[in-house]
Amino acid sequence: MGVFDRYAPFVQEFIFSHDWQSLRGIQVAAGEAIFDTDANVLLTASTASGKTEAAFFPILTEFWENPPRSVGAIYIGPLKALINDQFYRLNDLCAEADIPVWHWHGDVSASHKAKLLKKPSGILQITPESLEALLMHRHAVISKLFCDLRYIVIDEVHSLLRGDRGGQTLCLIERLSRMAGVNPRRIGLSATLGLPEAVGAFLSSGTGRGCIIPRVEEPSRVWRLSMEHFYIGGPLDASKEAAVDGSGMLLAAVASHGRDGRAQAASASSSIPAPLASEHAETCGSAAAAGVGAPEGEDMHSGEPSAAVKPTIVETDSDDIATVAPFDVPSDHAPKGADPGLGYIFEHTRGRKCLVFANSREEAEGVCTSLRAYCEARHEPDRFLIHHGNLSASIRESAEEIMRDESEARSIVTTATLELGIDIGRMERAFQIDAPFTVSAFLQRMGRTGRRDTPPEMWFVMREEKSEPRSLLPETLPWKLLQGIALVQLYREERWVEPPRLDRLPYSLLCHQTMATLASEGEMSPARLASKVLGLTFFHRVSQDDFRILLLHLLELDHIERTESGGLIVGIAGERAVNSFKFYAVFQENEEYTVRSDSQEIGTIVKPPPPGEKIAIAGHVWVVEEVDHKRRVLYCTQVKGRVPAYFGDCPGDINTKILERMKHVLEESGAYPYVMDRAQVRLEEARHVAKAAGIAGMAPGLSRASVRTHGVPGSIPCSSVRPSLVNLGGNMWCLMPWLGSYAFLALERLLKIKCASHLGLKGLDASRPYFMTFIMDEGMTEEQFFKVVAQEAAALRDPLELVYPGEVPRFEKYDEFVPDDLVRKGFAYGVLDVEGMRERMTCGMGAVCGCVEGERGDVKCIG
Numbered sequence: 001m002g003v004f005d006r007y008a009p010f011v012q013e014f015i016f017s018h019d020w021q022s023l024r025g026i027q028v029a030a031g032e033a034i035f036d037t038d039a040n041v042l043l044t045a046s047t048a049s050g051k052t053e054a055a056f057f058p059i060l061t062e063f064w065e066n067p068p069r070s071v072g073a074i075y076i077g078p079l080k081a082l083i084n085d086q087f088y089r090l091n092d093l094c095a096e097a098d099i100p101v102w103h104w105h106g107d108v109s110a111s112h113k114a115k116l117l118k119k120p121s122g123i124l125q126i127t128p129e130s131l132e133a134l135l136m137h138r139h140a141v142i143s144k145l146f147c148d149l150r151y152i153v154i155d156e157v158h159s160l161l162r163g164d165r166g167g168q169t170l171c172l173i174e175r176l177s178r179m180a181g182v183n184p185r186r187i188g189l190s191a192t193l194g195l196p197e198a199v200g201a202f203l204s205s206g207t208g209r210g211c212i213i214p215r216v217e218e219p220s221r222v223w224r225l226s227m228e229h230f231y232i233g234g235p236l237d238a239s240k241e242a243a244v245d246g247s248g249m250l251l252a253a254v255a256s257h258g259r260d261g262r263a264q265a266a267s268a269s270s271s272i273p274a275p276l277a278s279e280h281a282e283t284c285g286s287a288a289a290a291g292v293g294a295p296e297g298e299d300m301h302s303g304e305p306s307a308a309v310k311p312t313i314v315e316t317d318s319d320d321i322a323t324v325a326p327f328d329v330p331s332d333h334a335p336k337g338a339d340p341g342l343g344y345i346f347e348h349t350r351g352r353k354c355l356v357f358a359n360s361r362e363e364a365e366g367v368c369t370s371l372r373a374y375c376e377a378r379h380e381p382d383r384f385l386i387h388h389g390n391l392s393a394s395i396r397e398s399a400e401e402i403m404r405d406e407s408e409a410r411s412i413v414t415t416a417t418l419e420l421g422i423d424i425g426r427m428e429r430a431f432q433i434d435a436p437f438t439v440s441a442f443l444q445r446m447g448r449t450g451r452r453d454t455p456p457e458m459w460f461v462m463r464e465e466k467s468e469p470r471s472l473l474p475e476t477l478p479w480k481l482l483q484g485i486a487l488v489q490l491y492r493e494e495r496w497v498e499p500p501r502l503d504r505l506p507y508s509l510l511c512h513q514t515m516a517t518l519a520s521e522g523e524m525s526p527a528r529l530a531s532k533v534l535g536l537t538f539f540h541r542v543s544q545d546d547f548r549i550l551l552l553h554l555l556e557l558d559h560i561e562r563t564e565s566g567g568l569i570v571g572i573a574g575e576r577a578v579n580s581f582k583f584y585a586v587f588q589e590n591e592e593y594t595v596r597s598d599s600q601e602i603g604t605i606v607k608p609p610p611p612g613e614k615i616a617i618a619g620h621v622w623v624v625e626e627v628d629h630k631r632r633v634l635y636c637t638q639v640k641g642r643v644p645a646y647f648g649d650c651p652g653d654i655n656t657k658i659l660e661r662m663k664h665v666l667e668e669s670g671a672y673p674y675v676m677d678r679a680q681v682r683l684e685e686a687r688h689v690a691k692a693a694g695i696a697g698m699a700p701g702l703s704r705a706s707v708r709t710h711g712v713p714g715s716i717p718c719s720s721v722r723p724s725l726v727n728l729g730g731n732m733w734c735l736m737p738w739l740g741s742y743a744f745l746a747l748e749r750l751l752k753i754k755c756a757s758h759l760g761l762k763g764l765d766a767s768r769p770y771f772m773t774f775i776m777d778e779g780m781t782e783e784q785f786f787k788v789v790a791q792e793a794a795a796l797r798d799p800l801e802l803v804y805p806g807e808v809p810r811f812e813k814y815d816e817f818v819p820d821d822l823v824r825k826g827f828a829y830g831v832l833d834v835e836g837m838r839e840r841m842t843c844g845m846g847a848v849c850g851c852v853e854g855e856r857g858d859v860k861c862i863g
Contacts, residue, residue, distance in 0.1 A: 341461045
């Protein structure tokens with residue numbers, strides 16, 4: 001019997017009513033795993049592949065055949081908006097079978113929650129923070145609510161693996177299971193995951209079950225992808241003027257590339273009648289835009305594609321992904337003096353539904369303000385919306401509603417808030433300003449487009465300040481352009497996505513869960529508290545001694561206190577903390593001020609300016625009329641103009657593999673099919689500079705072929721990438737270690753703490769994670785530098801040696817309540833990538849040593 005035949009009748013009817021021709025591969029595989037086994041399941045498939053239905057069709061079938069006596073399944077989502085969307089999708093599906101769907105978060109009415117508490121049943125949708133509140137304040141009803149809980153579905157698993165939030169989710173699931181006396185199966189959903197086996201093991205922690213990860217062959221896909229480069233503050237574009245001749249004909253310069261990958265002179269130019277260009281762009285022209293030579297004799301003068309135009313899909317090497325560079329004639333004209341990159345976005349969004357991704361809220365505000373100003377300058381209606389985490393819920397929801405309206409051809413400037421599956425309708429195109437920090441983010445953002453049988457489409461817009469004539473060498477390299485190419489190539493070539501970091505020492509979360517457990521369950525002995533908290537799988541690396549040190553510190557702070565019987569309860573200071581709604585979240589929050597204009601809440605900012613100053617938020621500029629520091633409220637009036645926005649720090653973690661691939665981009669000589677003309681010119685400039693400076697080059701004796709095959713039989717090169725040390729003139733040097741954020745940070749500290757006295761290092765200035773510059777004693781050579789660094793890296797015995805004297809690096813939300821020694825230990829052992837740094841600086845200088853490949857493909861140096 002097939003999976004479809006095993007579905008309940010109402011599920012089959014749902015499938016028929018939606019005109020599905022067949023089940024997708026992920027739905028068949030999920031059905032077999034859920035129906036036929038008792039294991040946990042991790043479903044990984046591309047965006048819009050039907051993962052949610054794949055998980056819930058079998059679950060709903062079981063509930064229809066054997067109704068649970070309580071809530072039978074919990075759906076945990078990272079965002080309230082995502083939960084609201086899933087709520088309506090599932091509600092439609094479940095209505096006929098009388099399976100209720102509940103949701104529980106801060107915006108849900110008390111009457112809705114009361115109905116659930118009175119008659120627990122069906123499916124509960126909830127965020128980790130709301131689940132924390134439920135366990136803390138409804139402890140007495142947990143058993144009734146979940147006594148027959150059978151499944152916990154965790155959506156967007158990858159988003160919960162960043163920082164402490166994923167650990168909190170795992171702890172909550174284990175705490176709930178203990179309270180209710182159940183062991184539900186766990187089902188994880190994600191579109192982008194690195195090392196899914198490790199994530200599956202993490203998902204299954206403490207259940208005593210294995211995890212099935214179905215391998216589903218997805219059909220070949222086409223990406224519409226382009227990457228263009230602009231200098232900030234230059235003319236809208238010199239090449240733009242050359243692109244249109246006096247007769248209104250668009251000229252497309254075609255760069256052809258020989259078999260050896262070396263760029264040859266661009267000579268051919270083709271014209272397209274402007275009125276036909278928008279149609280033509282969808283069917284042909286892509287080869288020209290991609291920098292791929294058009295076949296000889298191809299007719300590009302016609303508005304209709306000829307037979308010769310068909311090869312516009314550029315196949316990648318040994319891959320089932322093809323890329324089509326989107327070629328589109330502008331549908332608008334940016335005003336004179338517009339920023340070149342933003343003008344490019346402005347000119348290619350009119351009449352389309354587009355996403356414009358920025359890497360920070362400040363950048364999103366600046367971009368939206370500029371694009372709206374261009375509309376005003378052109379006397380056009382505003383067609384740009386904005387969406388990020390500091391805007392009020394009403395503004396975000398209003399923007400989502402407008403984007404869902406198929407009749408509205410609007411674009412929305414956003415951050416990571418729209419990476420996930422919030423319903424904003426069918427997006428035709430995404431723009432990415434500069435490179436995101438991760439392959440995962442690139443895939444998520446591109447995956448928001450191209451639904452309903454159209455390919456995903458993303459246009460990278462790389463912006464760079466033009467370097468001054470006397471700029472130092474590292475400042476002349478286009479780091480964001482290199483990073484963008486590296487992200488795309490890693491996925492095209494290897495299907496690589498960042499693996500999760502699951503080996504931290506989470507002392508901040510340990511403090512939080514200790515307080516939450518006491519607040520939820522009341523007085524208990526130190527031994528019982530230790531058993532409950534340290535028994536949570538996420539804290540497997542925490543020792544009894546470390547926990548004892550934490551408890552003694554919390555006693556000193558009055559966060560917990562001893563009773564006369566020797567038990568522990570929440571203390572006076574602790575009561576203030578746990579009774580705040582902010583306690584439920586473990587991610588760091590800035591101290592925010594609410595921005596109001598008359599009766600409307602606009603959003604929140606940090607570090608409010610004094611009255612009379614201007615702020616930027618919600619894509620507009622406001623003058624501050626009054627600041628109420630007691631209530632943390634700013635009262636503002638909207639005005640015209642432009643000012644920078646600030647919402648707090650926006651860190652980004654970049655994996656070492658991305659930096660390594662960036663170096664290979666400099667070393668390669670060929671073109672990439674999605675890299676457009678200006679970006680290709682800028683890349684060739686960078687390659688020339690890198691070659692002249694000796695930056696491009698592999699470890700001696702290694703080739704790209706040997707790296708791909710792991711070198712000589714019986715051993716593997718520890719590192720195929722050699723750090724680059726360049727003399728900038730005199731005693732000034734630049735080091736490019738090609739290390740990710742945390743390994744770079746470890747190296748920076750090694751140089752300052754261990755190597756500076758030996759080498760005479762002064763004035764070390766780091767641009768993490770790309771390069772660092774410093775002054776080194778006269779007479780010191782490159783060879784001497786690397787010898788000293790390798791010796792000190794090899795001699796390092798304790799990562800705590802890389803913490804500065806007196807330094808207490810507090811980064812996580814509850815670090816302020818953790819003893820200094822534990823904060824230092826957590827940073828040294830859980831944040832700094834000492835092993836990655838050591839491998840690069842001791843084995844990355846060309847030696848092929850006795851390295852072995854681990855079970856998961858990781859390389860471990862054994863000499």
